[in-house]
Amino acid sequence: MIDREDLIRTIREFHGQQPDRPFVPGVTEIQSSGAHLDPDDRTALAAAALDMRIAAGALAHRFETSFARRIGMRKARLTNSGSSANLLAITALTAPELGEARLRPGDEVITCAAGFPTTVNPILQNGLEPVFVDIDERTYNATPELIEAAVGPRTRAVALAHTLGNPFPVAEIAEICSRHGMFLIEDNCDAVGSRYRGRATGTFGDLSTVSFYPAHHLTTGEGGCVLTDNLVLARVVKSLRDWGRDCWCEPGESNRCGGRFGFELGGLPYGYDHKYIYSHIGYNLKATDLQAALGLSQLAKLDDFCAARRHNWGRLRAELDGIDHLRLPEPTPGSDPSWFGFAMTVAPDAPFDRFDIVNFLERRRIATRGLFAGNLLRHPAYSAVPHRVSGDLTVSDRVADRTFWVGVYPGITDEMIDYVVASVREFVAGHRRAPVPAAEPPAEGNR
Known part of the structure; x- marks a missing residue:
């Protein structure tokens, strides 16, 4: 007879036999999100x-x-x-x-x-x-x-x-x-x-x-x-x-209240x-x-998951701080977020657009996502729905055009964060605007 607990132990051992694949920059995908699963x-x-x-x-x-x-x-x-x-x-x-x-x-x-x-x-x-x-x-x-x-x-x-x-x-x-x-x-x-x-x-x-x-x-x-x-x-x-x-x-329960056949509701007969x-x-x-x-x-691991998300987001925020042409996110004052992703918005005067940097990162196997729908009212499904707009949607349009995010979920390691940071910095460094040459002083006769 097969013992249930022996079978569970075998399944746990099977989990431990799964290969631990090393991170290979540019080959291993850095996912934007994903489940973090263990033997338990x-x-x-x-x-x-x-x-x-x-x-x-x-x-x-x-x-x-x-x-x-x-x-x-x-x-x-x-x-x-x-x-x-x-x-x-x-x-x-x-x-x-x-x-x-x-x-x-x-x-x-x-x-x-x-x-x-x-x-x-x-x-x-x-x-x-x-x-x-x-x-x-x-x-x-x-x-x-x-x-x-x-x-x-x-x-x-x-x-x-x-x-x-x-x-x-x-x-x-x-x-x-x-x-x-x-x-x-x-x-x-x-x-x-x-x-x-x-x-x-x-x-x-x-x-x-x-x-x-x-x-x-x-x-x-x-x-x-x-x-x-x-x-x-x-x-x-x-x-x-x-x-x-x-x-x-x-x-699967039948009569918890003890009055299953003692109701008269709507137009139904008594006892229905x-x-x-x-x-x-x-x-x-x-x-x-x-x-x-x-x-x-x-649920038993929630605190660890949240700590990993905060750690990964914090590293990205600190190591990309001050980078040219990208606007980085800020936590809401008074908050302690358990982050879902790290957003970046391409500045309006940048010498590149979102398409450029997203494709660069994706070619390096760094997964990116837009900020969900961007602006829902620009999607075909919502073009004719009844609605009202309060004020304008300037930032929502900017997000639709210029914002993307990368992952911070617990499966992302420090080595992966290093690669993301290096890749973003390499891309931006390769797209710096050439300095504007200083104007030559006018000739004497033209002063």
Whole structure:
């Protein structure tokens, strides 16, 4: 008979036998992002697979509890992606349980034009209207002044992401939302472990969202999460995620409340099975215990992952400081970011453009990315969507034209950072403007 624990030990040994490939400059790709996986992660997945944990169950619930406690929120709802988490968060704010405070079609939600589409898409998918604001050119985030100026008579919420792990001024923007009676949704997908004024990002809003895609701070393969301190919203999110069911039993449970056949809701007859009564128009956006097993293993290493990201970002910032023609990022004052990437913006008067430096780096196997969508309104999908623009989008356009970023994730070593720095410096040195020759003094007769 095969012993389960012997099999797990064999899998751990198998992990240790994987070749450790040395870094070869110009040959080994320096990825912009990626999962950082160890023997504990492999054996956690294997153990869940051996137990046939193929749907959401006890491990998913354990991860939700552990992650909520780690971030500092009362409830977490595990989902199949960060995009689904954003959809659930916005949709929850339209629920009848919120009474007159609920969002209705035509209400406005303030967001950034420069960002990732799935922060904005749920606004449109719920019949709401995005109000696009610009960003600060140093932090790549919206400012309280831009948010305040965007508030109109129909504005009911703000949905913003902490760009590349750098917190937006979330305490001040939360205060604006409170003063105007607006909801705040924090897209914390790039910023798990970041802090603003000593407090974790993802704890300021009515709802916050996280992605566990392999690019992010923790991974479950695919996956995401919605967090909230509001128990009404937590229950609505759970219902929307679980087909829209009114029942609060977990899948596989039958009668936790003891009254499964004692309900009379809507136009259904008394005693209709509560497991099949629907109070919301929902989805199936659950994750599995396999994903949760990996998430629990990853969560134990979160502090180390965040420290590595800060270290890598700090080295790039220090060693590229003062470089010609590139504008480097700044952390938001009062913040301690757990960085997602290191952004650089080509100066308007540079003797090269983004295309030039990006292609130089890519040829050296240094992966680059644009700052997500740059300016969403310049994309075909958004050219005709209903929206309002507050002010102008000058910096968003500049980001679309001139900004790129490189990786800082934990799989990047000091040797790789050295190569990135040397490559950027070599490129810029080769593109310095020739000095303008001094004018010759005029001849005597021309004075």
